[in-house]
Amino acid sequence: MNKSFRTGKQFAGEMDSRDPLADMRNRFYIPENTIYMDGNSLGLASMDAEKKLQEALQDWKTLAIRGWLDAKSPWFYLPEKLGAKMAELVGAQPEEVVMTGSTTGNLHSMVSTFYKPWEGRTKIIADTLNFPSDIYALRSQVMLHGLDPEENLVLVESRDGKYIDEDDVIKYMDETVSLVLLPGVLYRSGQLLDMKRLTSEAHKRGIIIGFDCAHSAGAVPHYFDNWDVDFAFWCSYKHLNGGPGSPAFIYLNKRHFNREPGLAGWFGCKKEKQFDLSIDFDHANSAGGWQMGTPSVFSAAALEGSLDISCEAGIEKIREKSLELTSYLIFLVENTLSDAPYNYTTGTPLDTDRRGGHVAIIHPQEAWRICCALKDRNIIPDFRPDSVIRLAPCALYNTFTDVWNVAEALREILDHKEYEKFSVKRDAVS
Ligand SMILES: *Cc1c(COP(=O)(O)O)cnc(C)c1O
Numbered sequence: 001m002n003k004s005f006r007t008g009k010q011f012a013g014e015m016d017s018r019d020p021l022a023d024m025r026n027r028f029y030i031p032e033n034t035i036y037m038d039g040n041s042l043g044l045a046s047m048d049a050e051k052k053l054q055e056a057l058q059d060w061k062t063l064a065i066r067g068w069l070d071a072k073s074p075w076f077y078l079p080e081k082l083g084a085k086m087a088e089l090v091g092a093q094p095e096e097v098v099m100t101g102s103t104t105g106n107l108h109s110m111v112s113t114f115y116k117p118w119e120g121r122t123k124i125i126a127d128t129l130n131f132p133s134d135i136y137a138l139r140s141q142v143m144l145h146g147l148d149p150e151e152n153l154v155l156v157e158s159r160d161g162k163y164i165d166e167d168d169v170i171k172y173m174d175e176t177v178s179l180v181l182l183p184g185v186l187y188r189s190g191q192l193l194d195m196k197r198l199t200s201e202a203h204k205r206g207i208i209i210g211f212d213c214a215h216s217a218g219a220v221p222h223y224f225d226n227w228d229v230d231f232a233f234w235c236s237y238k239h240l241n242g243g244p245g246s247p248a249f250i251y252l253n254k255r256h257f258n259r260e261p262g263l264a265g266w267f268g269c270k271k272e273k274q275f276d277l278s279i280d281f282d283h284a285n286s287a288g289g290w291q292m293g294t295p296s297v298f299s300a301a302a303l304e305g306s307l308d309i310s311c312e313a314g315i316e317k318i319r320e321k322s323l324e325l326t327s328y329l330i331f332l333v334e335n336t337l338s339d340a341p342y343n344y345t346t347g348t349p350l351d352t353d354r355r356g357g358h359v360a361i362i363h364p365q366e367a368w369r370i371c372c373a374l375k376d377r378n379i380i381p382d383f384r385p386d387s388v389i390r391l392a393p394c395a396l397y398n399t400f401t402d403v404w405n406v407a408e409a410l411r412e413i414l415d416h417k418e419y420e421k422f423s424v425k426r427d428a429v430s
Contacts, residue, residue, distance in 0.1 A: 005331040015328070015400035021313055021321050028241075028397040034378045035402045039394035040187075040215060040358045041382050043241030048305035053243075056301035067297075078300045079267070080288050083249065085307045089315045090213070090232070091223035092251050095286035099236075099300060100267075103214050103248045104133045106233035107181070109290055110250065111141045112262025114179050114208045114230065121178035121207075122147060127156040127164045130183050134212055138181065162189040162347050162360075170201045179208040184216035184232070185356030188384050190326075190348040192220060192356045196227040203228065214238060217249070219322055219357030219395075221315045224251050231256070239357055239394065240310060242303035247296055252287040265292030309396060318395040323352045325393035325403055326359050332407035333361060342414050347388060358392035360384075361410070368426060369419035370410070376418070379409055383430045 005011065016022060029045040030036060036044060052073070059071040068076045084094035101109065115124065126138055139149040154177075156169050164186065173180065180202050185192050195211055202209035210231040213222065218239030224232060232251040236242035261268055264281050268289045273282055283289030310318065330346050337344040347360040363370055364387055371383040382390045389410075393403050413419055 005328055007332065007336055009401070009404050012328075012400040012404035015324070019321065019400070021317060021395055022399075024309065024313055024395075025397045025399070027309060030397060031378075031380075034380060035398075035405055036380050037391040037393060037398070037402070037406060038380045038382050039241070039397070040219075040238050040390065040392035042237055042244060043218075043239060043306070043394070044397055045243065045302075046241060046306050046309055048309050049241065049243060049302040050305070052305035053298060053302040056298055060297075073301065073304060075295070075297045075300075076271070078297065078304070079247075079291055079295050080271075080286070082247075082300060082304055082307060083287060085304070085311055086217075086249050087251075088311055089221075089307075090217065090251060091221065091227075092225055093254065095288070096225070096254055097249055097251050098287040098291060099247050099249055099303070100291045100295065101248050101250075102245075103212065103233060103235040104137050105292075106248050106250050107134055107137045107212065108141065109261070109263045109292070110210055110231045110233060110252075111138065111179070111181070113256075113259055113290070114210070114262075115141060115145075117142075117145050117147060117152070117178060119178075121176055122152050123154055123177045124152065125154045125156060125169060125172050125177055125180040125182075127158070127169065127182055129158050129162075129164055129186050129188065130181075130212065131187050131214070134181065134183070162186075163191045163349070164193065166194050166198055166201075169198060173202055173205045173207055175205070177205070177207050179210065181210050181212065184211045184213040184222070184234075185220065187215050188347075188388055188390070189360050190215075190356045190358045190390075192216065192349070192354050195222070195229060199227045199229050215358075216356055218310055218315075219318065221319055224253070229253060236303050236306075239392075240303070241306040241396070243299060243306070246299045246303045250287050250290050252290060254286075257285050257287075257289065261290050263290075263292060267291035267293055267295070313396060321395035322357045322393075323355070325395065325398060325400065326355060326357070327352065328400060329359050329391060329393060329403045329407065332404065333359075333410070337407065337410055342411065344410060357394070358390055361389040361391060362387050363389060366419050368430075369422045369424065370413055371430070372422035373413040373418040374406075374409060376421075377409055377413075379406055381406075383426070
């Protein structure tokens with residue numbers, strides 16, 4: 001970690017000239033004259049993704065149905081092939097990861113596999129700061145079993161509205177709990193939970209534990225096998241740059257391969273038997289057994305290209321640069337923008353072991369309109385109510401100079417009251 005940041009612009013240039021990942025940026029399509037700081041919502045398109053997508057389109061034109069086996073990247077094997085690439089980035093064995101479905105769909109699939117309230121343990125532990133979709137899904141899972149979510153879905157509260165204290169989660173882990181589901185990185189504050197410790201504490205009490213890694217995959221290294229996590233799932237359109245709505249992933253610890261998939265489908269069959277079309281389901285002895293239906297080939301094709309970039313850069317290098325970028329942004333805010341009249345604060349852990357790949361900048365009154373003013377200057381953040389400006393300087397395509405320019409824009413927007421031009425009414429997608 002570089003602890004000797006300086007506030008002048010020249011320093012940013014020096015950091016950029018020493019950046020081992022600097023060339024990666026040239027493989028991405030960065031919207032013209034734009035500083036893109038929203039890679040934690042939708043990563044950028046890359047030439048690698050475009051090339052694979054065009055190949056898939058060409059294969060469809062020339063091969064039609066034969067593309068399933070004869071395409072350059074045979075479509076039939078894409079879920080396993082991309083799972084194996086992804087496994088490198090999350091500390092798993094190739095057969096423990098599969099590309100399939102969506103984040104929320106995969107949550108349902110995993111919880112359906114592990115949550116068996118009739119065996120005695122009826123509770124699920126989650127937290128109040130998780131992405132709402134996860135909570136909706138968990139509530140519906142509890143209700144599917146005829147149980148009351150008020151009683152059986154335990155939502156751990158945050159002490160400060162920003163972070164979750166692992167001790168508060170562990171307190172609830174007892175013999176009534178079936179499973180724990182938590183995010184790897186909290187989507188708003190960017191807090192990185194201690195997945196290793198939580199897993200070990202859950203297992204001591206016979207509890208299954210899984211993580212939603214939508215906000216950590218591609219930005220933070222995971223060591224799922226070493227930590228002995230039971231399952232995880234995540235999307236690929238954020239830090240993994242797979243494209244809008246690109247397919248998600250499941251990690252399933254190999255110790256669970258012989259369980260029965262909770263939500264079965266024919267793509268979960270052993271590959272060599274799938275086209276026997278037997279009505280007896282014999283699921284693959286791998287995470288692939290948890291697929292349901294036909295994969296979305298074009299989305300997978302683009303994702304293959306973008307995964308290649310992340311694998312080539314290496315997750316440890318990505319993490320190193322990501323932490324320098326976020327630390328630099330925090331440094332600039334704390335040292336130049338925290339006093340009146342600016343009054344920005346950071347709502348992201350300062351300790352790098354506790355931080356994901358984005359930074360929450362808090363402005364108590366005007367966060368939404370400051371986001372509008374940033375966009376007006378072609379700087380793309382996103383807004384999370386009530387007062388969070390989320391900025392994700394991404395290791396693969398952002399520079400230290402980008403970060404410096406964003407901090408300068410945050411200052412000028414207040415200096416000139418640029419936010420006053422905008423309405424307090426929010427857009428449908430923010
Ligand atoms: C982005 C995100 C999701 C999105 O779920 P989809 O099913 O892909 O729409 C879910 N959970 C978390 C924690 C996220 O950050």
